[in-house]
Amino acid sequence: MDVGFLGLGRMGRAMALSLVRAGHRVRVWNRSPEAAEALRGEGAEPVADPAEAFAGDAAVTMLADDAALRAVVLDSGVLDRPTRPGLHLGMSTISVALAEELAARHAAAGIDYVSAPVFGRPDVAAKGALNIVAAGPGAAVERAGPLLDAMGAKTWPFGAEPARANAVKLAGNFMLVSAIEAMSEAVSFAGAHGVPAADLLDMLTGTIFASPIYRNYGGAIAAARYEPPGFGLALGAKDVRLVLEAAEAARVPMPFAGVLRDNLLDALAHGDGDKDLAALARVAARRSGRG
Amino acid sequence: MDVGFLGLGRMGRAMALSLVRAGHRVRVWNRSPEAAEALRGEGAEPVADPAEAFAGDAAVTMLADDAALRAVVLDSGVLDRPTRPGLHLGMSTISVALAEELAARHAAAGIDYVSAPVFGRPDVAAKGALNIVAAGPGAAVERAGPLLDAMGAKTWPFGAEPARANAVKLAGNFMLVSAIEAMSEAVSFAGAHGVPAADLLDMLTGTIFASPIYRNYGGAIAAARYEPPGFGLALGAKDVRLVLEAAEAARVPMPFAGVLRDNLLDALAHGDGDKDLAALARVAARRSGRG
Amino acid sequence: MDVGFLGLGRMGRAMALSLVRAGHRVRVWNRSPEAAEALRGEGAEPVADPAEAFAGDAAVTMLADDAALRAVVLDSGVLDRPTRPGLHLGMSTISVALAEELAARHAAAGIDYVSAPVFGRPDVAAKGALNIVAAGPGAAVERAGPLLDAMGAKTWPFGAEPARANAVKLAGNFMLVSAIEAMSEAVSFAGAHGVPAADLLDMLTGTIFASPIYRNYGGAIAAARYEPPGFGLALGAKDVRLVLEAAEAARVPMPFAGVLRDNLLDALAHGDGDKDLAALARVAARRSGRG
Amino acid sequence: MDVGFLGLGRMGRAMALSLVRAGHRVRVWNRSPEAAEALRGEGAEPVADPAEAFAGDAAVTMLADDAALRAVVLDSGVLDRPTRPGLHLGMSTISVALAEELAARHAAAGIDYVSAPVFGRPDVAAKGALNIVAAGPGAAVERAGPLLDAMGAKTWPFGAEPARANAVKLAGNFMLVSAIEAMSEAVSFAGAHGVPAADLLDMLTGTIFASPIYRNYGGAIAAARYEPPGFGLALGAKDVRLVLEAAEAARVPMPFAGVLRDNLLDALAHGDGDKDLAALARVAARRSGRG
Structure with missing residues (x-):
């Protein structure tokens, strides 16, 4: 799949590389661009604008907190661009309230939103062995399957409402x-x-x-x-x-x-x-x- | 070994039978005598007086609480009888303060005292697979080895002061x-x-x-x-x-x-x-x- | 003084009437206008637009919570109108963080801001016998003196930083x-x-x-x-x-x-x-x- | 009245002197005898044996804690002496459980027992202005009235069961x-x-x-x-x-x-x-x- 990955902290970096290893095309973005550049040699494609990453078959976000996710996804206008992705896989640890807001905003914009936070530390992420808890519309979770399988040892489904996974x-x-x-x-x-x-x-x-x-x-x-x-x-x-x-x-x-x-x-x-x-x-x- | 076992609740009963199975001679006592009688057919020897059980090579107590242990061991006079055991293995869950008092009283009476409470539920006790935490004089813990091995999967040593195990x-x-x-x-x-x-x-x-x-x-x-x-x-x-x-x-x-x-x-x-x-x-x- | 009073709950209504009784000219505003109309016969002057109340020698706010104060004062643009008041006396129970933000925003707009929350229930407010804790620039607190004296039995000063009173x-x-x-x-x-x-x-x-x-x-x-x-x-x-x-x-x-x-x-x-x-x-x- | 007073800490000493001032004959006892001797010049009569104080029309105890009260009153045998007092006014801060035990033991011994702990610090005790909470048989509380009035500004009755005062x-x-x-x-x-x-x-x-x-x-x-x-x-x-x-x-x-x-x-x-x-x-x- 053609995937954008936003947020390259220690967890995000390892997860993005799992996607690369599984054969996906991965555009990577990070607020401080060095973290993205560092993945160029590993097969990922750094982009400078978050809108370039929030595009393609699916976008994955693994950002630091509510504020970062709000800034990058909700306040930036990317949800309404014609290049918006077919699916947003939100893997950050965020508030239940923001997850509910994201679900509503994505529904309004016509983008499938799946919440999929993870359990596991960076060394587990590096092995693609995370435990992922996923919630969102059934068809969307299914389409995200190849990505989830690349990053995690197992995906635990929690129904159709994204906030439940959070x-x-x-x-x-x-x-x-x-x-x-x-x-x-x-x-x-x-x-x-x-x-x-x-x-x-x-x-x-x-x-x-x-x-x-x-x-x-x-x-x-x-x-x-x-x-x-x-x-x-x-x-x-x-x-x-x-x-x-x-x-x-x-x-x-x-x-x-x-x-x-x-x-x-x-x-x-x-x-x-x-x-x-x-x-x-x-x-x-x-x-x-x-x- | 020639062992007395006092306290035949669900845990004690299973532990006493582990000792029987391991080939020890086991006298059993319980406050309500039916529990002791019930073990007669299983190879244990019921006794009516706690002093008869608090005798032999070693006595094991697995009583309900501080009050029971205090009544049976400290206030009954058994510590000062000529038939007192060579070793007392205290396996009940009791207070740290009572364990300290027991250590002092046994030392005064010339009986080795080892605190050896256990982790595990009755089904684990029935398999002789408890985790036992033992503390007491090194030589005494060693002598208790065959008993501990019969009741537990492993004994974890915690030094010479009995109260530490508690x-x-x-x-x-x-x-x-x-x-x-x-x-x-x-x-x-x-x-x-x-x-x-x-x-x-x-x-x-x-x-x-x-x-x-x-x-x-x-x-x-x-x-x-x-x-x-x-x-x-x-x-x-x-x-x-x-x-x-x-x-x-x-x-x-x-x-x-x-x-x-x-x-x-x-x-x-x-x-x-x-x-x-x-x-x-x-x-x-x-x-x-x-x- | 020529005073605007915003927020006519049980406390605010009693406080506004204390100002009327002390001889001040008092324009009153409330989100649901009936509460303002009800004070017409008592000598206060109902206004329909919060901007009409947030004007004059001083404006007093006694609103329900952070959200109400933020809506009426910060997000409405009243701070930047030419008719803005010479002094804003914020008497609501609000967060320390909002008080800090209000202080900064008022300073930028060139309006003196004094935080002056109160202790006392409605019956105490009706007697003008509240205990008021006030913090803000010294000259501003002094100018607010006649208003504070009308509403409270005593004003307790807490220095120049408004948020301290909160x-x-x-x-x-x-x-x-x-x-x-x-x-x-x-x-x-x-x-x-x-x-x-x-x-x-x-x-x-x-x-x-x-x-x-x-x-x-x-x-x-x-x-x-x-x-x-x-x-x-x-x-x-x-x-x-x-x-x-x-x-x-x-x-x-x-x-x-x-x-x-x-x-x-x-x-x-x-x-x-x-x-x-x-x-x-x-x-x-x-x-x-x-x- | 002819009163014995046991326990001459800072509170007890002040309370005993209130009794002296009110005209009662007061024998005083304390574990360390200096505290009793120090009151000789103040009109109290030091005694060396607690049994001498636990006698007369009434005995008052103001001891440090449960252990002290238990030692002096319950374990010493004074309850069963022919010289036992007509009334025991227990003013120490003790456990509810001990108060219940004291009530039962006094009833068995035929001595009226009134629990009467106090609120107030030593300077309040010195003025005879304590607040006393009293519970015990009605007739006994009434008989204790002159003593309670001498020590306290007011006695608050809490019924017939002594432990309630505690x-x-x-x-x-x-x-x-x-x-x-x-x-x-x-x-x-x-x-x-x-x-x-x-x-x-x-x-x-x-x-x-x-x-x-x-x-x-x-x-x-x-x-x-x-x-x-x-x-x-x-x-x-x-x-x-x-x-x-x-x-x-x-x-x-x-x-x-x-x-x-x-x-x-x-x-x-x-x-x-x-x-x-x-x-x-x-x-x-x-x-x-x-x-």
Whole structure:
């Protein structure tokens, strides 16, 4: 397929290359053009104007946040150009509210819109092994199949309303940050009773909590290894804010999310925003006098 | 070995039978004698007096709570009888404070005491496949080896101070209840945005959260299947209380544990104490108006 | 002075009449014009266009929320009209962020802007006895003196940056909702131990907590009298959201505010948004099984 | 009346002297005898054995905590001596559970027991101006009238079951610590937006929050004056623990109390246990990076 890809951060870059490897023609755009140029030698075709990427059989967006997506797609006028793509595959982690707005605006413009956020870190993206949660009109999801298959190990369908995929993504990230907080408190608790963090987490993440999330973040906490960031703490704080906003809109109390919010603010106030999300463990340690 | 086993609830019964199967001579005692009698045909030897079980090469206790253990072991005088065992393997989930007291009292009485609480539900205990966390004097843990090997898939050593194993067990149960709460809030959140619980949890517990805990409790929540209880909600509430007590003794703030406490009280106040711990999900649902 | 007054809800209407009584010429505007017409017989002069009110020696705004203020003042173009007022006295409860934006926009337009939100319910406003917190350029606050004196018992100065007055207002409302939540939990606690709410609150709000806030809301809780609303629960929820947003911008963890957020959502999900803020007490009662 | 007074801390000493001033004969006992001796010149009669004080027309206890009261009254055998008093007025801040146990034990021993904890700091006690909450058999409360009138400005009756007075005392202390936490978060919030603590609290505690509690603790927070302690932080932490225990027994979720628990542990872990309870404000400041 003839694909435009917008947003070449660490995740986007790896995903765009997966598309190239699968034989698609891929035009790539990024706000800072060096990231696009860097992919020229890898088989992708850099373009300077987002409108050139938002065209073709399908456009894929993997932008940083609501503001970036709003600027590039909604406020730029690209939805109304004659060259607009047949399909927009929105893979960024964005708010439920923006996903709803995007669905309405695309419907009005006559473009199929599929929300398809992903689970997996850059190394997983590089292998084309992401887990993708997709929601949108059935025919559109089907047409996106070859692209989704190139980027992910599996696509999990969540029905026809795009925003549902974003709700799932936010729910998953909420559970992820909750798991880190639970480990953080457990480590401070056990540590105060003489148990080393590594001993505790080796056991728990090797048995009843033997899942990728617990192993990755548990390993980082046990080793107090918070740099370089895989998933930055400030980004995690942003995602928790999106969770709280969507929870408020639907009137769902989420006391764990409230605790996460405060502890992430505590971490940000202590200068850990650029560290890995695992650095949330430093908050529990500091509060117990062991920081 | 010649072993006495005290406490034949669903876990204890399965563990005692593992010892029988491994060829040990096992005297069994339970407060309500029927549970002991029921094991006569299985190769165990029921005794009527706890002092008869608290004897031999080793005694194993798997009692309900602090009060039961205190009554049977500390207040009964068995520690000072000439027939006292060479080793006491304490496998109950008890408070850190009681574990410390037990260690001191056994040392004074000249009996080796090893704390060895377990992770795993009754079906895992029946296969002798528990994960056991053991702490106590090195030589004593070694002597207990054949017993531990009969009951567990693996024994994780946590040093010479028995109470540390109890801190680890409580830390693990705290993480377990936290995982259930996180799933509960995520399900209410996603449900309010139109995503069925089963769809959400199938995806998450099949990918980044693919661990036994998440699959078991996630499956129960997705199916709203809270009976019969595997791990009763009232018992979980007791464990969270033990966590909070030990955290307070060591001055460790644990905001997640505080949320768990309130939500478990909410569940108890609404009559769900005899249901499975997964019924914690009903609290988040009720609070969001979907209960 | 020649004053325009925009926003004639229960508070605004009472404040505008205070200005009339003090001898000022007062043009009044409201989105639904009946509220303005109703003041014609009281000595105020209804106008149909907000631009006619946003003119004269000073304009006073007492609008419902950020959106209303943004629509009427920022997006309408009134700041750039030749008839713009010499001073804008913003008395609405709005976000700190909007107050900062208003300050910048007014400075650019050459209009003095003073933030002057108020404490007090409609009956206090009717007596011209509000407590007003004012911040803005010193000369502007001084010129506003006759207006502030007409509406309030006292004006508390908070310096030259308008947004500080809004931070003070939000801090005060946060403390107010916190006081209600504390009484709510205390009533459920004592009630579960056999103590009637009225007996508990009569004593506490008559002694160490003898302040207007505790007496008013304590009386309502003791009598379970939640209608008609003095301060609506949904409005209180909005104010707590403004607190959380401004706290997040400044990286200030506020665990009490997080609890308030969840409990207010619980109340909204159970249909109590149109009741008085005191109905927050129903959440604690319901959660303890006494709702 | 012929009265024995046990427990001569700062509060007890002032209360005993109020009884002396009112013309009662007062035997005084304290664990460290110097405190009793110091009152000899003031008209009280020091005794060396608690049994000598727990005698006469009435005995008053104002001991430090559950453990002290249990040791002096329940485990010492004084309830069964022929010289036991006609009435026991228990004024200590103790657990609801212990109050229930005391009521039962006194009933069995044939001694009237009245729970009568107090609100007020030592300077208020010195003026005989405490607020006393009393519960117990009506005739006994009536007989205690002259003593209560000597120590307090007013006695608030809470019925015939002694433990209810203790529930009221704990509810009041919970509201007190909640007020301090609310002020602490408000001060950090407003401070982060440029508003000095003193300016904020002068206004709020001079208007809608004009009550003794807010003025006293607000003044201390505004001045960062945490020593000497009026009400020690570690004692406040103990009271919050008693609240949580009694709440758990009655299955009452109390999210504010959970937050208080964590923040008090944070304060204790940072060495502020001997400071005044107002030092709770240091936790919010530290967490926002301003500590």
